[in-house]
Each structure stands twice: as structure tokens, then as C-alpha cells.
Amino acid sequence: GESVGLHLPTLSVQEGDNSIINCAYSNSASDYFIWYKQESGKGPQFIIDIRSNMDKRQGQRVTVLLNKTVKHLSLQIAATQPGDSAVYFCAENKKNTGNQFYFGTGTSLTVIP
Amino acid sequence: DARVTQTPRHKVTEMGQEVTMRCQPILGHNTVFWYRQTMMQGLELLAYFRNRAPLDDSGMPKDRFSAEMPDATLATLKIQPSEPRDSAVYFCASAPDRGSAFFGQGTRLTVV
Numbered sequence: 001g002e003s004v005g006l007h008l009p010t011l012s013v014q015e016g017d018n019s020i021i022n023c024a025y026s027n028s029a030s031d032y033f034i035w036y037k038q039e040s041g042k043g044p045q046f047i048i049d050i051r052s053n054m055d056k057r058q059g060q061r062v063t064v065l066l067n068k069t070v071k072h073l074s075l076q077i078a079a080t081q082p083g084d085s086a087v088y089f090c091a092e093n094k095k096n097t098g099n100q101f102y103f104g105t106g107t108s109l110t111v112i113p
Numbered sequence: 114d115a116r117v118t119q120t121p122r123h124k125v126t127e128m129g130q131e132v133t134m135r136c137q138p139i140l141g142h143n144t145v146f147w148y149r150q151t152m153m154q155g156l157e158l159l160a161y162f163r164n165r166a167p168l169d170d171s172g173m174p175k176d177r178f179s180a181e182m183p184d185a186t187l188a189t190l191k192i193q194p195s196e197p198r199d200s201a202v203y204f205c206a207s208a209p210d211r212g213s214a215f216f217g218q219g220t221r222l223t224v225v
Contacts, residue, residue: 010153034213091214100161101214103148103155104155
């Protein structure tokens with residue numbers, strides 16, 4: 001029968017190109033954001049985080065941009081590699097809720113060799 | 114190498130049976146989460162604990178699900194009785210105070 005599930009946004013990029021994955025968050029009171037990578041059969045893995053007092057944060061080959069005005073978060077991956085193929089989630093944490101995180105639906109990234 | 118450990122990795126059980134999933138959080142992390150992941154709903158927060166005290170379990174069906182932390186090194190999620198709609202991957206995660214959550218590998222539960 002037909003499988004029904006979340007319609008994950010998908011992104012296909014050529015190996016070596018840069019990838020940009022976007023996330024719109026819902027709560028203007030959220031002040032801490034994390035990007036996670038989930039490979040098939042594994043748990044989500046922390047990539048990079050950013051607090052609301054920053055607009056940009058860089059890691060190794062990854063950059064997160066935060067636009068609080070439009071409640072938008074993006075993850076940029078430089079020189080995308082086949083090992084970057086995975087589902088990427090953004091998670092938001094609302095101020096004064098402790099560590100309670102809410103996850104978006106995720107974006108499936110496929111890197112074409 | 115600090116990691117969150119979940120057992121079992123896979124569980125197949127018959128409808129009506131009790132299922133217990135276990136999690137060992139990272140030593141020193143004071144917050145523990147239980148998430149459920151399905152194709153239909155994505156990642157849902159079921160419950161979380163801070164310093165072993167349950168802070169929020171509003172995402173959890175109370176009639177059949179229960180979550181506990183008997184001590185700082187063990188968190189459990191129990192389903193009794195289990196139903197086919199409980200089939201999912203259940204993730205445990207732990208975090209330090211106001212820090213990012215680190216996930217275990219998950220328990221893939223199939224209820225037939």
C-alpha cells in the first residue's frame with residue numbers, strides 16, 4: 001500500500017558544492033538553536049549551535065546563520081561530501097524552559113558523487 | 114568517549130506485552146529526554162527529567178507510558194500494554210545544564 005508520512009524537504013547537491021539547509025522556527029521566545037545530523041539507523045548527532053545574541057557561528061565546514069527578525073535559521077555546509085548525506089534537523093529551545101528542545105521536520109540532503 | 118547508551122537496540126513484541134527501554138545518560142548530564150521518532154510525526158518529545166525529577170511528560174500517553182529515573186545513571190521508559198501504534202524508534206538524550214542534547218542510538222520497537 002501507499003506509505004504516508006512526513007513530507008521531508010529534500011536537497012540534492014553535487015559533491016564539492018556548498019549546501020544550504022533552511023529552517024523556520026516558530027517561537028520568538030526561543031533563544032538557543034541547534035543543528036543535528038541524522039544518518040540512517042542512527043540517533044541525531046550535534047553539529048553546531050547558536051544563541052540568540054549571535055547572528056552567525058562557524059565550525060569546521062559548517063556555518064549557522066540566525067535571522068531573528070524573520071525567525072529563520074540556516075545551515076551552510078562547505079564543499080559537501082558524500083558523508084554529509086543525511087537528514088538535518090534544527091531544534092529550538094525557548095528561554096526559561098530549561099533544556100526543552102523542539103525539532104523541525106528535517107531536510108534530507110543527498111550528495112551526488 | 115562519553116555517549117548515551119540505550120538498550121535494547123531492537124525489540125519486537127506482541128501487542129499487550131510490557132516493554133521497558135533503558136538509557137544510561139552521559140555522566141554529569143543533569144537533563145534526560147525521551148523522544149519518539151516515526152514517519153508520521155517526526156521527532157516528538159515524550160518526557161524529560163532534570164536532576165532526576167520529571168519536568169514535563171505532557172507528550173506522553175499517560176494511560177500506558179511511564180518514565181522514571183531510579184538513579185542518575187539510569188532512565189527507563191515503559192509501555193504497558195503495548196499497541197501496534199507504539200511501533201517507532203525511541204531515543205534517549207542527555208544534556209548538561211542549558212547545553213545541547215546528545216542522543217543515543219535509539220531503540221527500534223516493533224509491536225505486532
